[in-house]
Amino acid sequence: MSANGEDRLLRWLRGRLVTPLIGDDAAILPSLGAVAVTVDSQIAGVHFPPDLAEADLARRLLAVNLSDLAAMGAIPAYAFLALSAAPGFDHKKFFLSFLAAGRRYGLTLAGGDLARHPGGTIATLTLIGTKDEDARWLQRRGAEPGHALWLGGTVGESAAGRLLIERGARLAGSRVDLPAFCQAFSSPLRAAARRAVRRHLRPQPQLALGRWLGAQPATSATIAAMDVSDGVARDLHRLCHESGVGAEIAAEALPFTASFTTLCAALGADPLELALAGGEDYVLIFTLPPELAPPPELGGRRIGAITRRGLFIVRDGARRELSNAGWDHLSDGKK
Amino acid sequence: MSANGEDRLLRWLRGRLVTPLIGDDAAILPSLGAVAVTVDSQIAGVHFPPDLAEADLARRLLAVNLSDLAAMGAIPAYAFLALSAAPGFDHKKFFLSFLAAGRRYGLTLAGGDLARHPGGTIATLTLIGTKDEDARWLQRRGAEPGHALWLGGTVGESAAGRLLIERGARLAGSRVDLPAFCQAFSSPLRAAARRAVRRHLRPQPQLALGRWLGAQPATSATIAAMDVSDGVARDLHRLCHESGVGAEIAAEALPFTASFTTLCAALGADPLELALAGGEDYVLIFTLPPELAPPPELGGRRIGAITRRGLFIVRDGARRELSNAGWDHLSDGKK
8 A cells, every 4th residue: 555645644643642543534532422523724725725715715614624523423513713814814704604604514613713824824623523322433444344335425526626726717606707718618517617616615514424324223233434535545545444454446336426527528637537536525435234325315325345455446347456546735746 | 992803803703603602711612511622823933933843833832722721720631733834844853742742731632634834834733621520610700809810920031032032042952042142141141031932932831720720619719710822911801801890910019030121121122011911921810819829839929909990000109001902913013
């Protein structure tokens, strides 16, 4: 398994910790009862375009972090916000959007830290989640050979949206302004491009799916779950590493949104590359015993199976090793 | 009371929150039992010099946040770190120092988020604290007219250290390198200058004092407490605002370290200005009924009394209004 900067550093770090807590999307704090905690930052120019509207930054920040709670099967409870804002940042627009979105998810903003930062806006959000008494926490370990591998929704679309944003697409309120080269697109293709931009900037955390998974009786089967933030390939490597198993996925089973492959062709991008390594999909990837399936309205799609070892992808009948390729926030190299 | 950017924004924000949780150094989460949570960021170029060694940044980040837990009377339990590191940042040096310092305070690093940030290092730390079952949480409200006002330690020295750093002083391991103009200083004055730099970069959170205050029976007296991060003047205004009271302090009672006034003279700074508005002292400011005093080894000093309204300072027999002047992370104006 080709390691990368972030995973290598985390492994080094875990060797030095008294309690091996780091490794899931959120941490479960044993001495505090049923509490999961997650922390994530959104950095201007790294995770979002510096000119993203304050209201959209607030929504994206919340969604990305709520996705980590969804991956644990947690119920959102409290938010703590550290906001280091660039000059000219409109705090009121940010907070009105943040509070409105938080209310929809049952989140209470309970504290934080406000500062100026001439070098660009950075927002770090800490979320605390709880769970129902008889529910289980979801973790990355727990995948078993013979179990099915699932994705909670489509992948690759967010990365296509990022490509469009890099080439000039912008969100203006609820409208998406596409760059000039998209004028040559057909009307359905322009709609697909707009959807991709929205998907990138306004991901939808799969909290209902996470709670359904967490509500499955722990006695009947183990379940492994995490959210896809760095691409299916990299995150599946992580899940398999934590569970000590392998996996095989079928390229044909990867769920794409309508017109996704046509959009990729128009953008000069490989749909499978975006789906496997694009990242920021914020759907859940999880394992279930073969006899179990989530309710269809929660959007799950079976993409493969857990095996004893090795990660493989089958495409057009050929079985190839699935490399650990995805967005790495720490490595300098290309993806 | 002359409002400033941060306080104004927080008041606006509090008017929009369902639960009025924001306002203390840490938040107490009612539904989670005895848990206090605090979040604070350290930003290169804003809170620390960009060339500060990774090990020193780790210690300062922890100390500043632990001071918020001290202000609540909390016992440190878990840490979550979001680290957005500038190119060339040595993560291992940072984490070795962070973990060693955390161990001393009983902290477990339980999770976090690592990212690169070309614009400079920003570290955001979320700390979760607990308390003994029969202890109380300390809060900013609870100050009563007639009660004594205390400081947990000396003030102004950290701001003198910041002045020295701005003029070239640096920490090199445990040694402080002073800038050339300090060669004219006497040996005790150079020692005071080195102490000031260390005090600024390595504050000592007053956890023992916080726990002593929290252990006082809640039935016998109310106590108000917070930590001095933005200067005695500004933070006392906040404490009085939360408690709905006034205060009068005696300038002569403000505790200074040895040679502090001589050091201020050498730096062309007014000791009272640094003590009242310098900030980043990370000592506790608190109120106690007149008959109660902390054990001397915890370092408390009585500096005045709580009154019904108005904030005043008495100096050389003259009584003047104490303006709300301190470091404001949000206002653009000078202090």
